Amino acid sequence: MPLNKNFLNFKKIVTKLLFFEFYIIANVNVLNLLLRKVTSLSDILNLACLRIRRKWKYSLLFFLVLLFSFSSVIVSVSLVGSISLTNAEYRLNTYGEWYFAIPYGYDNYKDWLSKKDWAESIGTAKSYGTIISSDGIIGLGTIDSELADIGRIRTDQGRFPLEDGEIAMVADSLSALGYDYTLGQEITVSVMIPAGESPYDFLMIEKTYTLCGIIHEYSNLWYLDRNESNQTLNSALVTEAEAMELIEQAKRMIMANSGLSIRSPVPQYFISVSEENRELAEEQINGYLAVARKDGNGDVY
Numbered sequence: 001m002p003l004n005k006n007f008l009n010f011k012k013i014v015t016k017l018l019f020f021e022f023y024i025i026a027n028v029n030v031l032n033l034l035l036r037k038v039t040s041l042s043d044i045l046n047l048a049c050l051r052i053r054r055k056w057k058y059s060l061l062f063f064l065v066l067l068f069s070f071s072s073v074i075v076s077v078s079l080v081g082s083i084s085l086t087n088a089e090y091r092l093n094t095y096g097e098w099y100f101a102i103p104y105g106y107d108n109y110k111d112w113l114s115k116k117d118w119a120e121s122i123g124t125a126k127s128y129g130t131i132i133s134s135d136g137i138i139g140l141g142t143i144d145s146e147l148a149d150i151g152r153i154r155t156d157q158g159r160f161p162l163e164d165g166e167i168a169m170v171a172d173s174l175s176a177l178g179y180d181y182t183l184g185q186e187i188t189v190s191v192m193i194p195a196g197e198s199p200y201d202f203l204m205i206e207k208t209y210t211l212c213g214i215i216h217e218y219s220n221l222w223y224l225d226r227n228e229s230n231q232t233l234n235s236a237l238v239t240e241a242e243a244m245e246l247i248e249q250a251k252r253m254i255m256a257n258s259g260l261s262i263r264s265p266v267p268q269y270f271i272s273v274s275e276e277n278r279e280l281a282e283e284q285i286n287g288y289l290a291v292a293r294k295d296g297n298g299d300v301y
């Protein structure tokens with residue numbers, strides 16, 4: 001029995017030694033394989049460098065082609081981005097930043113709009129009368145600073161009116177009235193002030209203003225495709241005090257001649273709304289106007 005037990009122990013020891021030897025041999029083989037691969041990779045790199053040195057002209061040409069191609073891609077991407085930004089800026093300079101417009105509104109509309117979170121900016125214009133020219137009707141009135149900002153309304157020459165008796169006009173409107181673009185000249189116009197209930201009733205007042213500025217064209221570019229009340233945009237601007245004096249003068253003339261009444265100036269609202277809120281804004285504006293509008297006026301565009 002002791003002899004058999006010793007034999008079994010010896011057998012286990014021999015088995016472990018053989019397994020250990022096999023493990024060492026396997027790892028050595030793996031290591032040799034890795035070394036051969038590393039050596040092969042090193043040889044490949046050496047051959048590549050040698051080939052580049054022998055054919056450096058072709059290698060340089062290939063490098064230059066790659067560099068030129070990469071540079072062309074970068075320039076193309078930059079150009080496309082720059083052109084897109086330029087077009088977007090041109091569009092804003094031409095048509096303004098506003099998205100919705102109410103060309104025939106009422107004073108209480110502004111209070112409602114100002115309470116809406118989606119209304120980022122609200123610009124207001126007021127139409128006090130119109131001027132007949134050889135090229136059609138010219139709107140006369142005022143705009144506030146917010147509309148000048150979101151509408152990108154600016155002067156090409158001179159400035160906006162600051163004093164009573166001054167007027168700034170769009171160049172096309174001046175030409176239609178037969179005037180050139182000389183600042184400081186006197187401009188005499190016949191202003192039609194709405195009177196009575198009929199849209200065809202008006203009072204004519206002749207006024208003389210001093211030209212203080214040439215407005216960059218906008219009134220003929222802002223197209224309102226559902227302007228059912230045919231309201232004109234103001235291409236002739238005066239101060240608010242001057243506009244109110246025009247209305248007071250018309251009221252004095254009405255009292256002396258007939259029983260007609262002068263209609264209140266028409267406020268026009270231009271609203272800037274972010275893209276994600278436009279659907280909600282349109283729904284709420286149309287819902288409000290459906291209840292608040294008078295005589296069918298007040299559609300949103």
